[in-house]
Amino acid sequence: MSMPPSPETQAVWTTLIQAADGARNQVESALADASLPPLSWYDALLEIERAGPTGLRAYELKDRLLMPQYGTSRLLARIEGAGLILRKACNDDARGQIITLTEKGAETRRRMWPVYANAMESAIGSKLKPVQLGRLNRLLGKLL
């Protein structure tokens, strides 16, 4: 069934893309200006930290980050290269690997947060009142 999009739909499409790109760019440049790694590293580090000392499997990370498999593989390679994570062999599955955070990884994530948080606040929080944030979040949620 092929309904053409209403003008309102088209307007939402445009502002949605622009707002998201704008916000992301602001955050990315804040991190870059502070000589910190990009956003994708933060997301990965956070998930790995959340998994605790047990660590987690690479495919779990890919699921949580909503990333393609090869993207995860390469992201992990870079992050490991920077010494922020460890990849150990997995006992119950010889193909798999267990990923854990190093102390340096935890520390990097901690240093990234204030910069990230600050940029997020100025790109979003400062632009809307709390009630509006709630409404916006509910509406955006329907798109998922």
Next chain:
Amino acid sequence: MSMPPSPETQAVWTTLIQAADGARNQVESALADASLPPLSWYDALLEIERAGPTGLRAYELKDRLLMPQYGTSRLLARIEGAGLILRKACNDDARGQIITLTEKGAETRRRMWPVYANAMESAIGSKLKPVQLGRLNRLLGKLL
């Protein structure tokens, strides 16, 4: 001044990024599945078409597409390679170029639209009622 982002702000950040990426991916794959060029081509072709037979300058396009200069330069090179636009020398500025659409370019844009429109509708229009679209658009607009 460094206010930490409220949980609502963080929630909006997350859903905003996810919703935008999701919508964009749906549109991009719809185009790819139909063996059509990517979204960025559409935006460029549309702007160039709007400029009419007079055409427009490359830097105007960059301003309208909110793209970095080198991105525009290369995008135009690819689109020209596909024979969808013409780049002519500019009379009043020897550095400049005038970009116009070829018939093939116009036709390609026309063929892309239904696919684009359809994906946009299913990613956005079908998920919200008209009133909600209006509200969402107004809220997103505040982020710009």
Next chain:
DNA sequence: GATATTTAGATGCAAATGCATTCAACAGCC
């Protein structure tokens, strides 16, 4: 009118992304 600054656009190089394929290990089935 010579010199310095800014602007339009391209490009070399490095890094990231997408796609398809690879390899090895696992799981199911006979």
Next chain:
DNA sequence: GGCTGTTGAATGCATTTGCATCTAAATATC
């Protein structure tokens, strides 16, 4: 056990992006 299909992860190759720089033309300054 042997065979088939599936899953976890890596990688070769081409395309795209980002950054910085470059060239040439235009504009401003003196």
